[in-house]
Amino acid sequence: DSGVTQTPKHLITATGQRVTLRCSPRSGDLSVYWYQQSLDQGLQFLIQYYNGEERAKGNILERFSAQQFPDLHSELNLSSLELGDSALYFCASTATSDRGHSPLHFGNGTRLTVT
Amino acid sequence: LAKTTQPISMDSYEGQEVNITCSHNNIATNDYITWYQQFPSQGPRFIIQGYKTKVTNEVASLFIPADRKSSTLSLPRVSLSDTAVYYCLVGGGDGSGNTGKLIFGQGTTLQVKP
Numbered sequence: 040d041s042g043v044t045q046t047p048k049h050l051i052t053a054t055g056q057r058v059t060l061r062c063s064p065r066s067g068d069l070s071v072y073w074y075q076q077s078l079d080q081g082l083q084f085l086i087q088y089y090n091g092e093e094r095a096k097g098n099i100l101e102r103f104s105a106q107q108f109p110d111l112h113s114e115l116n117l118s119s120l121e122l123g124d125s126a127l128y129f130c131a132s133t134a135t136s137d138r139g140h141s142p143l144h145f146g147n148g149t150r151l152t153v154t
Numbered sequence: 155l156a157k158t159t160q161p162i163s164m165d166s167y168e169g170q171e172v173n174i175t176c177s178h179n180n181i182a183t184n185d186y187i188t189w190y191q192q193f194p195s196q197g198p199r200f201i202i203q204g205y206k207t208k209v210t211n212e213v214a215s216l217f218i219p220a221d222r223k224s225s226t227l228s229l230p231r232v233s234l235s236d237t238a239v240y241y242c243l244v245g246g247g248d249g250s251g252n253t254g255k256l257i258f259g260q261g262t263t264l265q266v267k268p
Contacts, residue, residue, distance in 0.1 A: 041197065041199070043197075070253070072256060074258075081241075081258055081259070081260050081261055082198070082241070082258040084255050084256060084257050084258070087253065087255070087256070094253070095253065095254050095255045095256075096255075097255050097257070127195065129197050129198075131197070131198075133253075142188055142200040142203055143188075143190070143198070143200065143243075143256065144200065145197030145198050145199070146197055147196060147197050148195070148196070148197055150195070
């Protein structure tokens with residue numbers, strides 16, 4: 040168990056709809072990262088937050104947005120959904136270490152299916 | 155942004171040692187090298203991390219040459235359960251949350267045969 044919790048585990052919705060994916064990081068971790076993994080594809084970096092602030096942005100679509108709340112949980116909002124948005128969405132968290140980089144701890148993902 | 159290159163796939167047999175090499179020619183001074191293992195429909199799992207020379211833990215070893223432009227993950231005596239995708243990730247930060255984009259490469263699919 041990585042300590043990172045993602046809900047829901049599965050989500051089935053129709054094109055054009057909007058969904059919210061939730062992530063609770065490991066206790067004490069300040070950084071949250073979101074990744075998208077389509078079928079048989081690699082992990083695509085979407086966005087990173089640190090202590091409530093956006094710190095790095097990948098190729099995240101304008102229809103997607105995210106935020107990190109004061110209690111450090113994060114939400115990824117996907118709107119105007121298209122069939123191609125069907126994927127596994129992973130959240131990962133890290134601590135801040137003196138070394139400047141701590142390993143990512145991933146949740147088990149939310150599987151989104153757009154029909 | 156350090157890009158990584160790994161073999162797409164590798165085959166091995168149970169009980170053999172497996173070495174997976176990752177190239178990262180433009181690694182930055184404050185970058186660390188981290189390897190992850192991913193099973194289907196699961197989140198990647200941390201295996202090992204290093205900065206230079208050799209690191210060993212209970213599941214793997216990581217070899218990093220002096221120029222740090224590549225690294226090799228060594229899995230001793232693999233079993234069928236080691237069949238997975240292995241990713242190397244290069245990145246670092248300033249200790250205050252600025253890690254930049256932590257971008258995974260394509261990974262190496264390891265198939266262990268009986």
